[in-house]
Amino acid sequence: MNVAASEFEVDAWAISQFVMRKLVPVVGSHPFPLHELMLMTGAVCRLEPREIFEWGTHIGKSARIFYEITSHYRVQADIHSTDLPDDVEHREHPHADRGRLVRGLSRVYLHQGDGLTTSLELWRADGRKLRPLFFVDGDHSHESVLRELTGIANEVPHAGILVHDAFYQSAEAEYNTGPYRAIEEVVAVWPGRYRKVHSGLGLPGMTLLYPASPAK
Numbered sequence: 001m002n003v004a005a006s007e008f009e010v011d012a013w014a015i016s017q018f019v020m021r022k023l024v025p026v027v028g029s030h031p032f033p034l035h036e037l038m039l040m041t042g043a044v045c046r047l048e049p050r051e052i053f054e055w056g057t058h059i060g061k062s063a064r065i066f067y068e069i070t071s072h073y074r075v076q077a078d079i080h081s082t083d084l085p086d087d088v089e090h091r092e093h094p095h096a097d098r099g100r101l102v103r104g105l106s107r108v109y110l111h112q113g114d115g116l117t118t119s120l121e122l123w124r125a126d127g128r129k130l131r132p133l134f135f136v137d138g139d140h141s142h143e144s145v146l147r148e149l150t151g152i153a154n155e156v157p158h159a160g161i162l163v164h165d166a167f168y169q170s171a172e173a174e175y176n177t178g179p180y181r182a183i184e185e186v187v188a189v190w191p192g193r194y195r196k197v198h199s200g201l202g203l204p205g206m207t208l209l210y211p212a213s214p215a216k
């Protein structure tokens with residue numbers, strides 16, 4: 001990887017090998033297709049976060065992906081994964097299956113609460129470390145994602161942010177474009193702050209926002 005480059009760049013051949021040999025045997029290619037697994041890997045390699053905050057946990061697939069990436073590339077990051085409390089209704093709530101794929105793993109901490117609120121509390125309590133990485137994969141309505149991205153951008157301007165389900169399907173199609181629109185709106189509020197890498201290709205889609213200038 002070229003960490004000094006002004007443009008986002010990783011060694012896509014090396015990352016392909018890792019995704020094929022290490023990630024796919026553990027997590028498959030659903031709900032994260034290969035190009036999204038590559039973007040998750042590239043984001044961690046490029047941004048080298050010391051903390052990763054993600055929601056929702058569900059069965060723990062994305063948390064497991066971050067665990068495998070940080071282990072393989074020796075990125076010393078704690079992974080905090082939050083899902084809703086058991087008594088909160090959500091059609092995707094995993095209940096007893098919550099975090100099944102990461103139970104017992106070192107460096108992975110499971111929490112219950114609202115993802116944004118819990119993650120920001122943890123980040124503050126742990127000394128507001130520079131350059132955390134957030135993975136936003138909870139409720140995918142436009143309102144929820146806009147609230148979450150705005151909350152991160154207001155308080156942690158140097159954070160990297162990965163957003164899942166961010167594909168922009170053509171206007172006449174049925175897919176939820178809420179996350180895509182929320183990203184565009186947040187980027188417009190802080191012109192010049194973020195650069196964007198989108199997985200492209202197709203559903204569900206993932207976008208990385210990363211700070212245009214390195215954090216001091």
Ligand SMILES: C[S@@+](CC[C@H](N)C(=O)[O-])C[C@H]1O[C@@H](n2cnc3c(N)ncnc32)[C@H](O)[C@@H]1O
Pocket residue numbers: 031055056057058059060061062063082083084090092093094113114115116137138139
């Ligand atoms: C699409 S699933 C996440 C998939 C998961 N990241 C994976 O790797 O398989 C959405 C999850 O977000 C949770 N969720 C919804 N709203 C949330 C919120 N405000 N805070 C935390 N989790 C939330 C749901 O309970 C559900 O488990």
